[in-house]
Amino acid sequence: MRYQNTYVKLDTRLYHEQQPTPLDNPRAGHFNMQVAEQLGWLDDKDLMARWVEILGGQYVPAQFQPLSMAYAGHQFGQWAGQLGDGRGLLMAQVLGNNDQLQDLHLKGIGLTPYSRMGDGRAVLRSTIREYLCGHALTQLGIPSSNALGFVVSDTKVRRERMEAGAALMRVADSHIRFGHVEWIASFAPDLLGEFTDYMIDTYYPECHDSETPVLAFLQAVVERTARMIADWQLIGFAHGVMNTDNLSITGSTLDFGPFGFMQRFNPAWINNHSDHTGRYAYQNQPAIGHWNLNIWLPHFMRLEGVTRDTLADCLAPYEAIFMQHYQQGLCRKLGLPHAKESLTLAFEWLTLLEDNLLDYTNSFRALLGLVAPNEHPYEQQLLAIMTAEFNNEALNVWQNWSTRYLAALEPLSSETSIDEMRSSNPVYVLRNSMAQRVITAAEQGQFDELNRVFELLATPYRVQDIATDLDTLPPAPHAPQMPISCSS
Known part of the structure; x- marks a missing residue:
């Protein structure tokens, strides 16, 4: 890798240099080969052979210069004073294959001067959620941190209950925050x-x-x-x-x-x-x-x-x-040009989704079943499921809207519109229920489901044979969407 550790050259008041506190018996959770290739990690035999030790805090390569950053912030609208890296270390900075600087930040690796009342650790469930979300957003084309990989360990961490400690090597173009x-x-x-x-x-x-x-x-x-x-x-x-x-x-x-x-x-x-x-x-x-x-x-x-x-x-x-x-993005999701008439249709569509509590991801993808009825049976199935949820009044609204929508598409290139819709409307996103199934299996030492979901999210805009019905199944219309705890 091409190291460019520049943050450590700044005034020492901005950070604290320290070594990670090792996890007990770290074991491989998952390794992101795509991120490793982008970093040049794959070209270093020592890094490849010892990646579990590195992520577990047991081995620090000579080129790494670990430090915890000081920062502050407003939390929920209130000044919170000094915060900082309470459980993470900026291990190194490297130039990726695109010549862009990348931070390697190890999260869950022990106490720092900024830990406040925390223990400096991360648990497996939150580590998996972050690992999969960074991967999901990146593959969806949204700028995001990603991760090189994560490890699980025998270190016990107490949150609402005793849980397995884990650590994740987060990779981002910067860890400098507001x-x-x-x-x-x-x-x-x-x-x-x-x-x-x-x-x-x-x-x-x-x-x-x-x-x-x-x-x-x-x-x-x-x-x-x-x-x-x-x-x-x-x-x-x-x-x-x-x-x-x-x-x-x-x-x-x-x-x-x-x-x-x-x-x-x-x-x-x-x-x-x-x-x-x-x-x-x-x-x-x-x-x-x-x-x-x-x-x-x-x-x-x-x-x-x-x-x-x-x-x-x-x-x-x-x-x-x-x-x-x-x-512009909303119009692309409908395969329409960015124009006033298109936006009228787009916001009417969002109102239809809201009034009928339709699934956001599935409903946008279902429009391909309307626009290109012979393209893929999966989208026809989504369209049928969606329309089956309408009552008579909503069905009339849908029929009126879809007629005007198809009329707006008619003068356009159907191939261009379909391509835009396919590249703007994913089939798969990281639903909370999907992440929870991965976590439940991983807590029992089983990582096959994580491997499958990781592969599924790698190409979210394409229907895949490895998918199951549960991957795209929304909750019942009036069931509360599961809120997530800050505890991690």
Whole structure:
């Protein structure tokens, strides 16, 4: 691998160098060959032979320089003060095969100075959920952290019960969060200029071409954040805990806790059982992204040339960028051009889904059964299941809408529309029930189901023979969608 450990060269107040605390008897859970190839990991025989020891904290390669990061944040809208890597270490930074910097971050590997009341560990169930979600989002084409692999161990960890400790090697284009800047503003304001230069040099070098590089950088973060959240909305993903310490400066999805993929369409869906007010409900994510940026940006007023007005100019495009990206994606999901008439049909379709509590993923894919009835029997089956759920009134609404929808498609290239629909509407997402079946088997030492689901999610836009009916089965229409705990 091509090591480029740059974070460790920054001011030592920003981190704490330390070694991981080994897990007891770590054993292979799963290894992501695609990520390993992208990193160049496969080319190093020592890394390949000892990957379980490395992820278990028993062996640290000489080129690694482990450190825990300091950062702060707003949690559920309230200032939480100093946070930091309480159970994870930035082990190394490397240039991937695309020449993009990648962080190798080992999660669940023991106490750090930032652990607060925690134990520095992670349990198997949350490790599996993060491992599969990073994989799922990446294969869906949404910017996200991914993972090299994970291990399970004999280390016992207490949450609501005693559980097996595990560790995951998370790979991301950056682990710098909005909360890093919040920490600097509160505890080391003299570092803001140096740290901002580092962020621009490392992640946004193109901003140096601007007459005002700092403002160009801030606007780029705003744009990437808006597009990322639009991607979440389009695929039906709810992050569940959009605190400022959980948002990356690169617009990549980071920190999978109580996440979920929408099943029965309910925009007010809350997937985090700790979110009693619905702050992080699916429909609120775009507004929370704006709120977080509005909290983050004013810290840069300490820098020369940055004023309240220029920051307002940086943030102002957020809504328009989000709406354009979301509306374009919504039209692609219907195979329609981005136009006013298309959006009218699209929002009527979403209303139909909501009023009838239809499955979000299955219903969008079922439209292919309407548009291309002879293409694949699976989509015909989805269409039949969907229409069977309509009562007489809803069936009339559907028939009226589908007639107008097909008329809108008629003058277009059917091949182009079908291709867009197939590449925008997945067959498979990581449903909570799917993840739970993997976890239940893994806790009994069985990883065959994990291997199958991992392979299924590797090509989510294609119908696969290894799938079962349970992989796409939504809950009953009025059954509560299972909320997820922050405990991990």
